[in-house]
Amino acid sequence: MGMGRAVVTGGAGFLGSHLCERLLDQGTEVVCLDNFLTGSPSNVEHLLGHERFRLVKADITDYIHVAGPVDTVLHFASPASPIDYLQLPIHTMKVGSIGTLHTLGLAKEKGARFLLASTSETYGDPLVHPQPETYWGNVNPVGPRGVYDEAKRFAEALTMAYRRTLGVNTAIVRIFNTFGPRMRPNDGRAIPTFVRQALHGETITVAGDGSQTRSICYVDDLIDGILALLRSDLAGPVNIGNPHEISVLELAKWIRDLSGSRSEISFVPRPQDDPEIRQPDITQAREFLGWSPQVPVEEALKRTIAWFREHPDITEIVDEPLAEELVNRP
Numbered sequence: 001m002g003m004g005r006a007v008v009t010g011g012a013g014f015l016g017s018h019l020c021e022r023l024l025d026q027g028t029e030v031v032c033l034d035n036f037l038t039g040s041p042s043n044v045e046h047l048l049g050h051e052r053f054r055l056v057k058a059d060i061t062d063y064i065h066v067a068g069p070v071d072t073v074l075h076f077a078s079p080a081s082p083i084d085y086l087q088l089p090i091h092t093m094k095v096g097s098i099g100t101l102h103t104l105g106l107a108k109e110k111g112a113r114f115l116l117a118s119t120s121e122t123y124g125d126p127l128v129h130p131q132p133e134t135y136w137g138n139v140n141p142v143g144p145r146g147v148y149d150e151a152k153r154f155a156e157a158l159t160m161a162y163r164r165t166l167g168v169n170t171a172i173v174r175i176f177n178t179f180g181p182r183m184r185p186n187d188g189r190a191i192p193t194f195v196r197q198a199l200h201g202e203t204i205t206v207a208g209d210g211s212q213t214r215s216i217c218y219v220d221d222l223i224d225g226i227l228a229l230l231r232s233d234l235a236g237p238v239n240i241g242n243p244h245e246i247s248v249l250e251l252a253k254w255i256r257d258l259s260g261s262r263s264e265i266s267f268v269p270r271p272q273d274d275p276e277i278r279q280p281d282i283t284q285a286r287e288f289l290g291w292s293p294q295v296p297v298e299e300a301l302k303r304t305i306a307w308f309r310e311h312p313d314i315t316e317i318v319d320e321p322l323a324e325e326l327v328n329r330p
């Protein structure tokens with residue numbers, strides 16, 4: 001059976017598509033479940049000819065059924081950018097709660113190892129810096145962003161309940177800001193927004209005075225960390241991210257310069273509850289997984305800018321005819 005059989009929810013999204021690709025490279029059979037809400041079949045179009053890959057259009061908040069053996073369940077389905085989850089607040093809570101319940105149920109039924117894609121947003125606007133896994137966070141449950149943060153916190157609690165009560169073999173990864181090819185240019189996250197604006201010569205819009213910080217990780221490094229956690233027996237939560245921290249204004253200037261752009265920079269209002277600082281403490285990942293990020297941020301930004309340059313026409317809206325044509329092939 002090679003490296004076994006994996007189910008990836010949200011596999012047609014940004015991170016999920018990279019994950020499917022890498023699992024296939026390593027000899028794993030992959031079943032990708034996605035409803036294309038914020039992802040697109042075009043992200044995995046290049047994998048469709050692969051004999052070990054199957055794409056199934058499914059909304060995991062309805063139910064999940066996968067025939068045959070499953071060795072690992074990787075739960076990545078969820079709107080993830082602020083624009084997406086602010087537009088889809090109830091769905092975000094449903095996929096984090098009911099969707100997680102269904103994916104845990106699948107792992108239990110199949111005796112599979114389960115990995116939850118959680119987030120650094122569980123730390124909210126942190127009062128501890130950098131953030132270790134032992135920090136419980138500072139989240140506003142009733143603010144607009146609460147729908148995402150609390151859905152993920154609920155998902156973590158449910159995962160631990162399945163582990164403690166039902167003996168399911170679980171893992172939780174807390175993912176810090178990750179970027180790379182296949183991000184949507186209008187998803188509202190800082191890096192794709194700045195790259196799009198720089199490449200079009202438009203004004204680069206920085207929130208607030210740009211002094212708030214982010215720590216940014218290249219997607220290839222993140223996937224390495226996730227696969228290391230998957231193949232370990234750690235329960236986590238384990239932070240995976242790049243401690244390289246910079247201010248949002250520095251980031252905007254850096255992207256502008258690497259793009260060879262002369263865009264101006266302007267300042268727009270900060271979103272409510274936007275975190276002030278963000279940096280992962282990755283001691284656990286280093287010590288127990290032997291993992292640390294390898295791709296320098298400058299190199300990662302260059303690769304990302306190059307990808308956006310080569311894909312000027314990526315559309316925002318899911319291409320429905322393509323979706324119908326590509327999915328549920330035998």
Ligand code: NAD
Nearest residue numbers: 010012013014015035036037038039060077078080175178
């Ligand atoms: P994404 O929006 O590109 O991917 C999410 C995927 O889930 C999409 O393909 C979407 O169509 C799918 N989906 C949503 N609801 C679904 C449902 N009910 N049934 C089936 N599929 C559904 O986002 P991403 O950046 O790839 O994030 C993937 C996961 O990683 C998310 O769980 C997110 O919370 C987590 N995460 C990402 C980051 C990051 O920096 N990218 C940081 C922290 C956590």
